[in-house]
Amino acid sequence: DTAVSQTPKYLVTQMGNDKSIKCEQNLGHDTMYWYKQDSKKFLKIMFSYNNKELIINETVPNRFSPKSPDKAHLNLHINSLELGDSAVYFCASSHRAGESGYTFGSGTRLTVV
Amino acid sequence: DAKTTQPPSMDCAEGRAANLPCNHSTISGNEYVYWYRQIHSQGPQYIIHGLKNNETNEMASLIITEDRKSSTLILPHATLRDTAVYYCIVRVDWEGNKLVFGAGTILRVKS
Numbered sequence: 001d002t003a004v005s006q007t008p009k010y011l012v013t014q015m016g017n018d019k020s021i022k023c024e025q026n027l028g029h030d031t032m033y034w035y036k037q038d039s040k041k042f043l044k045i046m047f048s049y050n051n052k053e054l055i056i057n058e059t060v061p062n063r064f065s066p067k068s069p070d071k072a073h074l075n076l077h078i079n080s081l082e083l084g085d086s087a088v089y090f091c092a093s094s095h096r097a098g099e100s101g102y103t104f105g106s107g108t109r110l111t112v113v
Numbered sequence: 114d115a116k117t118t119q120p121p122s123m124d125c126a127e128g129r130a131a132n133l134p135c136n137h138s139t140i141s142g143n144e145y146v147y148w149y150r151q152i153h154s155q156g157p158q159y160i161i162h163g164l165k166n167n168e169t170n171e172m173a174s175l176i177i178t179e180d181r182k183s184s185t186l187i188l189p190h191a192t193l194r195d196t197a198v199y200y201c202i203v204r205v206d207w208e209g210n211k212l213v214f215g216a217g218t219i220l221r222v223k224s
Contacts, residue, residue, distance in 0.1 A: 004156075033212075041198075043157065043214040055209045090156050099206040101147065101159030 003027050004105040006091050012111045013081055021076045021108045023091030031055075032074035033102065034066060035090040043090070049074055050096060081112045115139040115203040122219040125195075131188040133218055135201030138182045144205050146177060147212070148186045150197040157200070157214070160186065191222045 004025045013019050025032060033056070034046040048056035049068040063079045078085060091105040118136040125131040137146065147162040161168055161175045163184075168175045174187040188195055200217040204210060 042216070043151075045211050045213070048209070048211070050209075056211060092156070097206040097210070098204070098212060099145075101149075101162065102157070102212055103159065104156030106156050107154075 003103050004091055004093055006089075006105040006108050008108060009106065010109050010111075012113065015081055015083060015112055017081050018077070018079045019081060019110070020078070021089055021091075021110070023074045023076070023105060025072055025091075025093040025103070027093055027103060029093035029103070030071050030096055031094050031098070032068065032071070033092040033094075034074065034076050035092060035104075037088045037090065037107075039087070047074075047076075078110075081110075083112050086110055086112045115141060115144055117201045117203055117215060119199070119201050119215065119218045121216065122221070124221050124223060125188075125191045127193060127222055127224045128190055131191040131195065131220055131222065133186040133188075133199050133201075133220060134183065135186070136183045137201070137203045140181050140203050141205075144203045146175065146181075146184050147202040147204055148173070148175065149200045149202065149214075150195075151200070151217075152194070152197040160199075191220075193222050193224060196220060196222045 007022050031050045033048045037043045046060050047066040051071050052068045065077045068074045088107045088109050090107045092102040094102045148160040149157045151157045163175045177184045198217040
């Protein structure tokens with residue numbers, strides 16, 4: 001069983017389109033996260049939800065909107081995609097304060113053309 | 114959270130121990146030392162963490178100096194599959210605190 005699963009694994013789309021990435025975890029964690037890894041390989045946190053409540057919201061364009069229907073799911077919707085949005089997006093989950101470590105998904109490689 | 118300093122890259126021979134250093138001279142008393150790694154094209158993977166005492170699990174050992182200003186991650190018998198970027202992160206465990214990744218150390222295990 002995959003602990004943190006993201007779909008799709010690859011996403012190629014044109015500028016201006018709207019797309020969503022889905023994430024699900026079956027670990028019973030109550031906190032989930034979205035990270036972005038750009039071409040320079042730096043991992044940066046974007047959002048964090050705890051029990052469906054937004055607790056971390058980094059300086060991210062408001063074209064990015066996370067949605068958490070329940071504590072096992074955290075989806076990322078991106079409007080009006082731009083070339084600079086091309087990156088690998090990782091979903092992760094943890095217990096409340098992250099004290100036992102985060103579990104990451106395998107990533108979604110988004111390419112905007 | 115305190116900042117960490119790691120060497121940009123290291124090489125290790127297959128089968129030998131890989132010792133990855135990390136400096137965190139400004140660490141405070143309630144900050145944990147965490148280690149993660151990222152194998153090419155995969156998501157980061159939690160390895161181990163500790164506060165004061167040395168820790169060991171099935172993946173690695175973590176040695177923290179008595180003054181807690183530095184630590185070493187030890188992979189006892191490195192394999193080619195251990196080639197990855199290793200991140201040392203210092204963090205207070207509370208809700209809402211971010212896990213912030215630096216540049217890490219690229220470990221290359223060679224046959």
